[in-house]
Amino acid sequence: MTAVKGFPAFPPQRAGARFATSWWGRAWIKAMEDTSLDHTLLQKGRAYAKTGQVGPITVSPGRLAAITEGEYDTVVRVSHLTDAEWNRFLDQVAAQSGHLAALLDGEVPHDLVEAAEDAAVPLLPTVGDLEPECSCPDWGHPCKHAAALCYQASWLLDGDPFVLLLLRGRGRDDLLAALQQRDVPAPADTGTPARAAYALGVPPLPAPPPPAAEYVPLELQEAPGVNTGALKVLAASAAGRARELLAGGTPAVLTERQDRVRLAAEHGLDIGDAPAVLAWQYGGAGGLDTLEHAWNPGKQELARAEAAWRREDLPPVEAARNRWTLGALQLRLGRDGRWYPYTLRDDGQWWPSGGPERDPAALADQV
Structure with missing residues (x-):
């Protein structure tokens, strides 16, 4: 069955609302903006995105779609990863347990994207990778409706990086199932087996570090011509800067x-x-x-x-x-x-x- 995920329409946003707070969301927007030849259409697209003129968004492999202002059918297409590319990508995800943990935690690690690129797997789109289509009469590439859809898609990507993977061909469940079925390489014959490690018992904790020296305010007696209040402030300041030096x-x-x-x-x-x-x-x-x-x-x-x-x-x-x-x-x-x-x-x-x-x-x- 083809994976499809639907998202409700975004309500109107405040004037200063920002698109794409994540680095991968910004990469998505850059791929769209770098393709555009008309800055005015991009401005209109941003305004449409913020004023709620994009309907519910449907995400499926290779396809981002919505009904936009004026009842126009608006679609942005992204090329699928081939089976060979998916296998290479899964190799990179499985290579480090932290990669999958990060994806499940809503993050796209830089090193995962870089490793995928080294394996010739284009995970993030670049110039020309996003193909907009719209039933409106505008000849822009993208038109303001497709631009608005792309800008709102950056909010989806911020919230769930699996949206990007679904656009590339496979959803969250498909990805997790494929990872579970993969053969995990046997660990190198180094270190201590878990059974032997547990048999050693719990080693004693190391000695606690020395307590941090706390500043004790100076006790100064009043004296003619001496501003004791200023001296106390200077001593406290010097102690703070000394602690900063001791901490590296x-x-x-x-x-x-x-x-x-x-x-x-x-x-x-x-x-x-x-x-x-x-x-x-x-x-x-x-x-x-x-x-x-x-x-x-x-x-x-x-x-x-x-x-x-x-x-x-x-x-x-x-x-x-x-x-x-x-x-x-x-x-x-x-x-x-x-x-x-x-x-x-x-x-x-x-x-x-x-x-x-x-x-x-x-x-x-x-x-």
């Missing part, structure tokens, strides 16, 4: 200004510069630098961010150097490659308003 970390070398802001952020000191303290609490030294300095990012870095912003159909921004402004929201790109959100206060000043993100579109819900 490498504390950053800070300027006097950075260290003053750090101390205020970590110990609740009032240095009369609340925006700087907030910036440090949200992003450390990188957050403070982004607050205090504008700079000119590279064109390639900005192009990637602009493409991510457009993919989510977000409103246009006013761009100046590393700062994007949209009403009372401003996003600033830090030299650490992260985008920091700022909010315009009543006094006309921009204040840090949240933690940073690699993708500026992820901060769009603050619009």
Whole structure:
């Protein structure tokens, strides 16, 4: 019997909803977008996908189908893996028990896909692998309806990687049954047999590690000209950085200004510069630098961010150097490659308003 799986229609999504949070879901979208020659149709497809204009989706071997806006029959075809390719893929899954465990846990391991590629098994689609068909009069490849179907399919792939395997020809049950019937290679003649290992009994546990040294606040007596409160803060800070060194970390070398802001952020000191303290609490030294300095990012870095912003159909921004402004929201790109959100206060000043993100579109819900 041919495996078929149905999924209910996705309801309308919020404006900032994202497609494909998984790396394999993003690979699916990339294969579709790289094939397209019309960015406008892709934009319309994203809007259709988010506004609930795609009906229930049916997934079967080599075929993704739905009734879309206007009662159009929309299909996206994917080539099947041959029996020989499936056998090679099953070899890779069986080679490591963690591969199957990851699939059952809703993950597609990078090393499994790479091993499949080494075995000439095209698991993830690339340019030209997705063949859209639609009964609408649009000549786009894909049309907006097929694009919408592909974008919504990325949500299905995020939730269940077996959807991808079904599109390639075999469903979850078929795959598990085939793995159960395979001959597992005999283990190498090394190590201790399980019976002998159990006969050894339970060995004693190793000695517990030495307890971590706890910081004991300094007991200081008041003295003329000595700020004992500041000394206690400095001692606590030094103890924390020492623990970080002992744990194998490498504390950053800070300027006097950075260290003053750090101390205020970590110990609740009032240095009369609340925006700087907030910036440090949200992003450390990188957050403070982004607050205090504008700079000119590279064109390639900005192009990637602009493409991510457009993919989510977000409103246009006013761009100046590393700062994007949209009403009372401003996003600033830090030299650490992260985008920091700022909010315009009543006094006309921009204040840090949240933690940073690699993708500026992820901060769009603050619009």
